[in-house]
Amino acid sequence: MKKFFTRLYVVLIFILLYAPIGVLIAFSFNNSKTRAKWGGFTFKWYIGMFRNAEIMEALRNTLILAFVSAFIATLLGLMACLSLNRMKKRKRSIVLGILNIPMLNADIVTGISLMLVFIAFGQFLSRYGYTIVFGFGTVLLGHITFNIPYTVMSIMPRVQGINPSTYEAALDLGATRSEAFRKVVLPDILPGVLSGFLLAFTLSLDDFVITHFIKGPGFDTLSTKIYTEVRKGIKPEMYALSTLLFVGVLLLMFGIEKGRNARKKSQQYH
Amino acid sequence: MRCKEAVMKRKQNPLLTGPYLVWTAAFIVIPLILIVFYGFTDADHHFTMDNIMRITDPVTLKALGLSLLLSALATVICLILAYPLAMILARMKNGASAIITTIFIIPMWMNSLLRIFAWQTLLERNGVINQMLAFFHLPPQHLINTPWAIALGMIYDYLPFMLLPLYNALTKLDWNVVNAAYDLGANKRQTFFRVIVPLTMPGIVSGITMVFVPALTTFVISDFLGGSKVLLIGNIIDQQFTQVGDWNVGSGLSLVLMVFILISMAIMQHYEKEEEGAANIL
Amino acid sequence: MSNKLIDLQHISKSFDGQLVLDDLNLYIRENEFLTLLGPSGCGKTTTLRILGGFEQPDQGSVIFDGKDITSLAPNKRQLNTVFQKYALFTHMNVADNIAFGLRIRKKPEDYIRDKIRYALKLVNLEGFENRMPDSLSGGQQQRIAIARAIVNEPKVLLLDEPLGALDLKLRKDMQYELIRLKNELGITFIYVTHDQEEALTMSDTIVVMNQGYIQQIGTPEDIYNEPQNAFVADFIGDSNIIDGTMVRDRLVEISGVKFACVDVGFGTNKPVDVVIRPEDLELYAIPEGAEKGSEAYDKVASRAYELNPGYFEGVVTDLIFKGVHYEMDVEANGYTWLVHSTKMFPVGSRVLMNLDPFNIQIMNKPESEDEQAVTMNEM
Numbered sequence: 001m002k003k004f005f006t007r008l009y010v011v012l013i014f015i016l017l018y019a020p021i022g023v024l025i026a027f028s029f030n031n032s033k034t035r036a037k038w039g040g041f042t043f044k045w046y047i048g049m050f051r052n053a054e055i056m057e058a059l060r061n062t063l064i065l066a067f068v069s070a071f072i073a074t075l076l077g078l079m080a081c082l083s084l085n086r087m088k089k090r091k092r093s094i095v096l097g098i099l100n101i102p103m104l105n106a107d108i109v110t111g112i113s114l115m116l117v118f119i120a121f122g123q124f125l126s127r128y129g130y131t132i133v134f135g136f137g138t139v140l141l142g143h144i145t146f147n148i149p150y151t152v153m154s155i156m157p158r159v160q161g162i163n164p165s166t167y168e169a170a171l172d173l174g175a176t177r178s179e180a181f182r183k184v185v186l187p188d189i190l191p192g193v194l195s196g197f198l199l200a201f202t203l204s205l206d207d208f209v210i211t212h213f214i215k216g217p218g219f220d221t222l223s224t225k226i227y228t229e230v231r232k233g234i235k236p237e238m239y240a241l242s243t244l245l246f247v248g249v250l251l252l253m254f255g256i257e258k259g260r261n262a263r264k265k266s267q268q269y270h
Numbered sequence: 271m272r273c274k275e276a277v278m279k280r281k282q283n284p285l286l287t288g289p290y291l292v293w294t295a296a297f298i299v300i301p302l303i304l305i306v307f308y309g310f311t312d313a314d315h316h317f318t319m320d321n322i323m324r325i326t327d328p329v330t331l332k333a334l335g336l337s338l339l340l341s342a343l344a345t346v347i348c349l350i351l352a353y354p355l356a357m358i359l360a361r362m363k364n365g366a367s368a369i370i371t372t373i374f375i376i377p378m379w380m381n382s383l384l385r386i387f388a389w390q391t392l393l394e395r396n397g398v399i400n401q402m403l404a405f406f407h408l409p410p411q412h413l414i415n416t417p418w419a420i421a422l423g424m425i426y427d428y429l430p431f432m433l434l435p436l437y438n439a440l441t442k443l444d445w446n447v448v449n450a451a452y453d454l455g456a457n458k459r460q461t462f463f464r465v466i467v468p469l470t471m472p473g474i475v476s477g478i479t480m481v482f483v484p485a486l487t488t489f490v491i492s493d494f495l496g497g498s499k500v501l502l503i504g505n506i507i508d509q510q511f512t513q514v515g516d517w518n519v520g521s522g523l524s525l526v527l528m529v530f531i532l533i534s535m536a537i538m539q540h541y542e543k544e545e546e547g548a549a550n551i552l
Numbered sequence: 553m554s555n556k557l558i559d560l561q562h563i564s565k566s567f568d569g570q571l572v573l574d575d576l577n578l579y580i581r582e583n584e585f586l587t588l589l590g591p592s593g594c595g596k597t598t599t600l601r602i603l604g605g606f607e608q609p610d611q612g613s614v615i616f617d618g619k620d621i622t623s624l625a626p627n628k629r630q631l632n633t634v635f636q637k638y639a640l641f642t643h644m645n646v647a648d649n650i651a652f653g654l655r656i657r658k659k660p661e662d663y664i665r666d667k668i669r670y671a672l673k674l675v676n677l678e679g680f681e682n683r684m685p686d687s688l689s690g691g692q693q694q695r696i697a698i699a700r701a702i703v704n705e706p707k708v709l710l711l712d713e714p715l716g717a718l719d720l721k722l723r724k725d726m727q728y729e730l731i732r733l734k735n736e737l738g739i740t741f742i743y744v745t746h747d748q749e750e751a752l753t754m755s756d757t758i759v760v761m762n763q764g765y766i767q768q769i770g771t772p773e774d775i776y777n778e779p780q781n782a783f784v785a786d787f788i789g790d791s792n793i794i795d796g797t798m799v800r801d802r803l804v805e806i807s808g809v810k811f812a813c814v815d816v817g818f819g820t821n822k823p824v825d826v827v828i829r830p831e832d833l834e835l836y837a838i839p840e841g842a843e844k845g846s847e848a849y850d851k852v853a854s855r856a857y858e859l860n861p862g863y864f865e866g867v868v869t870d871l872i873f874k875g876v877h878y879e880m881d882v883e884a885n886g887y888t889w890l891v892h893s894t895k896m897f898p899v900g901s902r903v904l905m906n907l908d909p910f911n912i913q914i915m916n917k918p919e920s921e922d923e924q925a926v927t928m929n930e931m
Contacts, residue, residue, distance in 0.1 A: 079290050083283070
């Protein structure tokens with residue numbers, strides 16, 4: 001009896017979480033402009049979406065942004081972890097605390113703070129005749145910033161788990177410092193680096209609020225595009241776009257999970 | 271162990287530490303300082319408390335009050351919904367636990383904009399829910415553009431954020447402690463409140479913070495589900511920055527908001543000393 | 553003769569299709585220190601959990617003091633459990649941990665205070681009221697767990713391998729502590745362990761279990777000196793288990809040599825299992841170069857003959873100093889014997905080996921898999 005209610009509860013919450021998404025996906029195939037009626041199955045919204053130049057540009061922006069920001073954030077995160085690992089506990093907590101601020105802070109605060117820094121910097125530059133243009137550059141800087149805490153979070157456990165003896169063993173066997181790092185340390189922390197990259201990539205894809213404040217006119221990511229379009233009125237292409245984004249992130253998550261499991265398995269034979 | 275210390279004592283490579291420290295200063299520390307600066311000054315860079323005092327403006331105050339009310343409500347409901355679920359999931363045997371929990375956590379990584387958008391489709395006047403009601407010859411409900419729709423959106427959006435820390439805390443719990451409580455004569459209710467809840471408190475606090483702070487500061491949810499009629503404090507700040515262009519007032523109001531955020535973060539820190547930090551999110 | 557306090561009748565239990573307990577029947581007397589002893593997976597912990605109410609048997613009933621408590625919830629039983637990893641409430645200090653059960657039963661606060669003090673005194677941890685569990689050592693945590701259980705004055709205390717995580721010296725000290733506690737409290741202890749030495753030290757009664765069956769019940773001396781099957785013989789202490797043939801009452805043939813023994817009733821010319829403890833084997837040095845039939849050899853042989861008309865001639869193949877005794881391998885008539893002796897015989901020396909007839913234990917050959925001795929490969 002208890003088992004029945006337990007199962008029921010789990011199922012209900014599952015429905016609660018996925019029903020809206022399901023509806024969205026269903027409507028993306030709805031061959032009818034209004035949501036009132038089901039007009040048959042169609043791919044036309046998807047086609048329309050791919051033909052829409054603005055949407056395609058937003059898609060391109062989003063992907064490039066995600067990749068580049070994740071890459072740089074991973075790099076900076078790795079450097080941070082290596083450096084933090086050598087710090088004394090006190091100093092490390094402080095620096096780590098500051099690095100984590102974008103993760104703990106509300107998105108809107110991070111967004112407006114970045115906006116202000118760009119504006120202030122722009123005002124400073126205008127004295128010398130330069131201006132700051134809000135666009136890809138500013139958004140990229142913002143994405144890197146909020147990605148860093150997450151890459152650090154992924155990489156840190158692995159860096160802390162480095163066995164210094166293996167590094168010294170490599171040196172002892174004749175490797176140079178950078179060789180030892182590349183061949184011994186790097187493979188060891190690689191799983192953390194990769195999962196940090198994927199995590200940052202996903203977060204960058206998903207971000208709206210921070211991008212919203214620092215993008216300026218004329219630059220859009222998928223999220224901001226959807227935002228403006230939804231405020232104007234529903235275009236069914238948005239359903240198609242949403243579905244694609246959902247499925248994309250889902251595949252990404254499976255990729256991360258599978259990657260993690262594969263690494264776990266291969267590590268058993270170390 | 272001596273080896274590790276030897277490695278530790280090596281000097282920091284400035285090439286390594288330089289970039290991220292500069293980045294941290296430029297894009298994390300300075301921006302926050304700027305908020306304080308703009309918050310306390312007017313357009314001519316003179317000190318003023320006007321920006322902060324704007325919070326007492328009736329419209330703003332109402333928005334803040336509504337934000338606090340709705341986010342508190344959403345947080346409580348998320349806690350009530352997620353705790354039993356977390357307990358059920360944590361107690362599942364072996365593999366099932368991790369897989370099924372992942373299914374519940376995945377929405378967290380999906381674009382929240384889209385998920386709120388999805389609810390808009392459900393709640394609208396011609397939305398799915400009203401259509402289903404019509405099918406049963408029930409009157410259509412005015413669901414959208416109400417504070418309740420916003421609260422619902424908050425609960426929906428942030429439920430996974432409450433679930434994950436609770437789940438982590440419950441899986442870490444040594445269930446023998448619960449058996450010990452039964453053994454000593456406690457019934458289920460007593461065991462729950464005297465043993466399980468105190469021992470999962472770090473997870474509870476973590477979950478509350480991860481729901482309350484975003485819920486308090488959202489403006490997207492109120493945009494999509496509240497229309498232009500229902501304003502939250504997030505909307506007002508957003509308007510100040512993107513429409514009105516008054517960064518001073520916007521910053522001032524943000525500072526007020528930050529007070530709530532900082533309090534939550536402080537409480538979190540207090541409980542976080544036992545956990546491995548926010549690594550639990552993964 | 554104390555009466556039956558607990559009666560387990562026809563208990564069967566399966567997990568995931570695996571039969572863990574099969575028609576178990578066991579009764580426990582008042583004030584007994586009873587130990588369930590066996591290897592991992594033999595069902596002893598499951599039996600304890602069924603007693604505590606944390607598992608329900610698929611079949612059978614649990615009778616406690618005349619009442620059927622099979623489906624009674626754990627919090628309503630008059631037993632208390634000391635868990636393997638202590639299961640202390642880490643968010644409460646020592647005093648609150650101990651007081652937990654009392655507060656549930658709404659005892660008055662000064663009564664509780666006195667009880668806490670009494671319990672801490674009993675486990676030799678006076679003054680520890682305000683300490684947090686995390687700050688205590690393993691042994692201290694264990695004693696707090698015991699204090700927490702006994703303060704509720706249960707009729708029976710269930711202990712699930714409580715000393716497993718402690719180091720050797722501490723474990724031995726705690727064993728004596730537990731015996732002292734039991735005598736002072738005058739209650740029944742039901743103890744689960746896989747450590748046979750522990751069982752032999754502490755118990756009034758040992759229940760040896762394997763694969764869900766009870767192999768033997770008896771006092772420590774019974775179990776040790778007269779194991780009833782190969783499993784028990786092998787599990788308890790070291791032993792030499794070898795095939796033999798019961799020629800007739802009081803005469804057994806082992807590896808071609810007939811030995812006098814004291815067992816009767818095993819039939820005529822029947823194959824049996826013979827158990828001989830290593831410390832019961834006597835070794836006699838054969839002088840260097842002395843061949844069979846020589847005067848020196850016969851001198852040694854006649855000394856052996858006084859103990860038992862049968863004896864083996866063998867060679868020492870291994871020697872380890874164990875402090876308490878020497879442990880030697882002696883190869884004789886195709887079998888490698890394990891011998892414990894306080895006398896040292898160097899590797900390669902020839903010896904005669906026999907033993908007192910009283911120390912030969914005859915057992916029937918195993919009838920089922922669970923009665924067989926567990927070999928190294930199977931463990």
